[in-house]
Amino acid sequence: MCECVIHLIGEAFFLCGCYITIVIYSLEYLVDAVAQSFYIVLIYSGIIAVVYLDADTIVVKNIDDLFKCGKFCANLKHSERLNSGVMVVEPSAELFNDMVSKVTTLYSYTGGDQGFLNTYYAGFESARVFNPEISAEVVNSKPVPEMERLSTLYNADVGLYMLANKWMVDEKELRVIHYTLGPLKPWDWWTSWLLKPVDVWQNIREQLDETLPGTGGGRNPHDEFLVIFLFLLPLFTLLFCYYRSSLQTRSICDHARQIYYKFRSGGALSYSAVTSSSINSSQQLSNGAHAKVPVFLGGVSIFFCFLAVLVALAVSGSVVPRQVKPWTGLLLMYEWTFTGFFLLFGGYLHLIYRWGKMVASQGGSSRPGSLDYDSEKGHQRQVSCDAATWYYGLGMAFLAIATPSVPCILGITALFSRLGLMVAGGLIFASFMTYASEHLAIRSFVRGLEDRDTSRTRNSCFLC
Incomplete structure (x- = not known):
């Protein structure tokens, strides 16, 4: 005679030192699987009690x-089920035979085991504690x-925790935590940034011993190479874009020398410094170009952004x-999102620039005023990364990072408060992105108008 804990891990039951694989798609499959394996092991192995955990x-x-529990024990949720x-x-x-005979006739409100058990154990809400x-x-x-x-204590529902932002029982006495919020499961990296109780799961994960090579601390050795690859690929992609746009016309030494001279001069920006005219495209253009x-163009650019x-x-x-660690998942998510947006929207702005250049060539008019030459200052403008583009790009990046991070920085743990702050930050981010995308598109179009007669020097910024 023995006692055993069964913990469903994916599609496998661990039972007294052996695995029993059971794939459950519906009640019919449940009956077949249990009848052929689970029933045989439990009934004829001398097991007198089984604790099942999701x-x-x-x-x-x-x-x-x-x-010490009796024939059947479970936790009551929502006062009735x-x-x-x-x-x-x-x-x-x-x-077991009685359940099998009724599994196709008793009503199941979930279409699965939980609904069937609620119908089978009628009056469970009146059972003693x-x-x-x-x-x-x-x-x-007795x-x-x-x-x-x-x-x-034996089935602490995370869903109820999130409603009150606290456990309904003494947290020190908790035995089992149940993450019941639909798709928000603790092994998914993004849930750590939404649900505070996931920290408990992650902390236990980091303390796991190495049962297989490379599995200590909850690591997956099969994902390590993939994570490294996913981390390096966007970086190499950006470096390649930078090489294509800049280093083919100017060497690394030239770029280093330019940065050195800027530093020696006190970090003064060139003609492309942020001013009211560089931020507002309509004010910097001549009437002819505008x-x-x-x-x-503005509406289309906002949509494409x-x-x-x-x-x-x-x-x-x-x-x-x-199933990567929360910080790893967040870093990869930002890296891939920023790189993808940079390539997509940067490519769109490049097409707008080419469009403006084509319109100017077809019009055959004289250049309305060069953005690469300042007649008042009498010097050629450096075709370096436009400071206004940096302003828009860094502004969007900052808001994209701040929107999900502010609740964590402020120490807010309540789910709805976190979501509320994220929504507010998202609205600010969307407003700024609307403004930036429209103005960047207009600037790109006008650059094309201005450069109709020249093969424009490659720029160090793909967005410029």
């Missing part, structure tokens, strides 16, 4: 006292109840492994 639970304190995430069952051939403190003599002197209710800007953000986010979310 894969999205974490044990934070000893739960041996659950083996049992939750099958943590259960104690007594293997019984008679009970399991008390592990009762002595063995008292327990043996009939074994058909079912008992477990306290919240008249050629299509009226729909948001589309580029959505595509970059979708690509980032699909390539970053879900």
